[in-house]
Amino acid sequence: MKSTPILVQVQHLKTTCASCSVLELCLPLGLTEIEVGRLDTLIPQRVKVKKGASLYRTADPLRSLYAVRTGFFKTCILSMDGREQVTGFQMAGEMLGLDAISADTHACNAIALEDSEVCPLHFNQLERLAGQIPSLQHNLNKIMSREIVRDHGMLLQMGNMNADERLCAFVLNISMRMSTRGYSSRSFILRMRREEIGSYLGLRLETVCRSIAQLRKLGLVHISARNVEILDLAKLKTFISGCHRHGPE
Incomplete structure (x- = not known):
């Protein structure tokens, strides 16, 4: 219970x-x-x-x-x-x-x-x-707007992304929020299970696992259990933008 x-x-x-x-x-x-x-x-x-x-x-x-x-x-x-x-x-x-x-x-x-x-x-x-x-009302409005913009931004991004890109966007989102709080943007622990990540991203568990393996193979992100290490932050951002689809840089 x-x-x-x-x-x-x-x-x-x-x-x-x-x-x-x-x-x-x-x-x-x-x-x-x-x-x-x-x-x-x-x-x-x-x-x-x-x-x-x-x-x-x-x-x-x-x-x-x-x-x-x-x-x-x-x-x-x-x-x-x-x-x-x-x-x-x-x-x-x-x-x-x-x-x-x-x-x-x-x-x-x-x-x-x-x-x-x-x-x-x-x-x-x-x-x-x-x-x-008035400043408190302004802050309350900003917080509500920030939540709406963040959620909508993720949804709009994911609508045009494949599974690997969705996982990259999710990792980058957590990375940015951790950095804002003074923590490492490249090394952190995920508090959620893979099933929960899949539910949020609209992916099956097996797809999440395959994407984790693929991102490691590409040298972008290494995820072991719940430990995340971003191997190349700049390349990760480029990958999300879809530039990788057009061939090597």
Whole structure:
């Protein structure tokens, strides 16, 4: 039986927005010290989510948005035949729960891929505060736009890509997001299983495995278990652009 989110005791682990390691990626960016303090009051306690546990599920009512402080999540829906369709992967500094704003209920499940921690922001209170602090409203709008653009960008790219290119685009996307957070852009660990990658990219498991072998053969990416090493970042970007189809450079 899967575990449920655990509330972190405030008196022991309370960390203000101002001192958070992913401040520059989250809502407080550009806010004054006083404004950050007001935002911080909306986070009475952080929430720990064990690996495999759900932060929220489809049709749950919208109560909060969740800033990922540490860890990694996947969002997914169930198809008509009961199969899981992965719709995205979220890491530290990104926001979960935006899917519920339009209908006041969540349109997907959010499941932790490793032990994680989120900062819940009560949505009604956040809306009221954003109405009083224009820079906070601006940041909220930017975060929503960023999520839409990233997801649509991946979908548009993949629509014109073969399996190898899709996997390359996925690896490059993770690489860029890791780099933004101060981690290596060339060596990192995937938190998701190959089946989950395949679901997200619209590929069968065996196709994902074949593409992994092909990218290694081409000297682009070496993936062993969940360890990723990008062998040639520049060549990887060129490969995604489709230039390889026109012959050697």
